[in-house]
Amino acid sequence: MTLNRRAISYRVSTALAGAVTLSVVGGSGIALALDDPHGDKDVAVSVEIAELEGPGVLAMTVAGQSAALTESDSTATERQFTGTLPTVTVTDTRTSDEIPAGAYWYVLGSITDFSGSAGQPDIVSADSFGWTPKLVAGDPGSVSAGDEVDPGEGFADSEMLAMAYDSGEIAPEGSWSANADLKLLTGAAVAPGKYAATLTLSLFE
């Protein structure tokens, strides 16, 4: 008795997340106050924020869906390509009692091999790919970036990008961001051409 995939109807309730009341005094928009925190300090801004409706959420925000690797610092024997992972932000709006005791969230990364667009041999990621995760926003005492994996170290399935020590304890902090320096290291004899791989980031708790 499986559901017909095409016959499913969705209930989409709109504007749930927008249930925030912002009343701004002083003629200046809240967006202005946020976008330019170092602006005119004389503008009086008072903000009244209502409770978000419903249970809080553990959300992920990604700043992009791809990263280009460009050649840099290649030597006579090795070719090196580097890039930066788009910043990943995890936001937790749950209250501590909405989080199971001992639960902790984490973002894992896995990567496919780099496949050539013109039939040239694949570049095996486990032999050639590495990354250096970095926490770019948030308290390093509550969230830690994953370990560096050098090319050739065997970038395995599900390497750690960032991990919370305890979701419930750190939830009041609210938001954390991480990215990673990406590196692809190949032999000088690698077939020239375009290559593409997919890096999967997974947020679980």
Next chain:
Amino acid sequence: MKANAFAAVVALAAAAFVAVAAPATAAVADDPVVSWSLAPADAVGPDGRSWVEQKATAGETVTEHLALRNHGATATTFILTAADGYFTDTGRFSMLQAGETSVGAGTWISVADDVLVEPGATAIVPFTVTVPENTTPGDHAAGIAASVLSSGTTSDGTLVGVESRVGFRVMTQVSGALAPALAVSDLTGEYSPSWNLFTPGELTIRYTAANVGNTQLEFGETVDGATTQRRDLFPGETRAVAVEPVHVWPLGIVSMDVRFESSVPTDAGLAVAPVTETIVFWAVPWLHLAALAGVTVLVAAMLLARRRNKTKIARLLEEARAEVRREREESLTA
């Protein structure tokens, strides 16, 4: 308030002025910032669960719901996937990637391929878990996720598409006899002596734990009075464990007891008998033996030197006496 609206609102709501997510700097294309959350739900909305834990019988179909909320500023199509769940080498739950084929509980889940969600909206999407007939009793792990696919832009050079997904686990316990069991193999102890005579050496114990039962297992080991809890294993999974080194004095052949305990997180009433294994290893006090040898050589040298001195003094005395005798004889004859 555009792309970072959600993060900004959250930062304010938490009364903590943390740095808001930096905008895309590394993206190749002009990818929009996408922000979303996924949680178990009932037909009305999110119900506060962090993941799904359910009991079912073989042949049964259970209907569940997921709540997918778009916190971003643009309408976004999210890909919905279900796949087998597993614990990584470091014990974190994950589910198979897009290119991998599920063979277990991941195949039991039916869900729409994708769903378009307007900014600020929450989609409640039903999904079913159909347990096949003849499924063995016990815990079966799967995960369900909503992901944003790579935009697929191509550029010169090398491109890494980033598929981001937010998921939760869907744990199904199929009714029947539950038989938790932990098997320990490759238990070894490696002893590294200290370079200081007055501190003990370190023993590193390693072993491989295998979940050979049909339930999820949490396990840990006790060595020298210290218990360490390890992260869970699903049925059929194994994990190599290296125990934090313990201090051991080198006393020749040493034995150490390792006690393994496990329990079933999905059924606290199930008892699993602990197992104790003993490892025997050589902890030869080479440094102490060497030190002893050194002391022996030193003492012998001192004794020898003293004996030599004695002979020398005796000889000198004898010479002095002979001299005296000679002088006396000379004075008598004079």
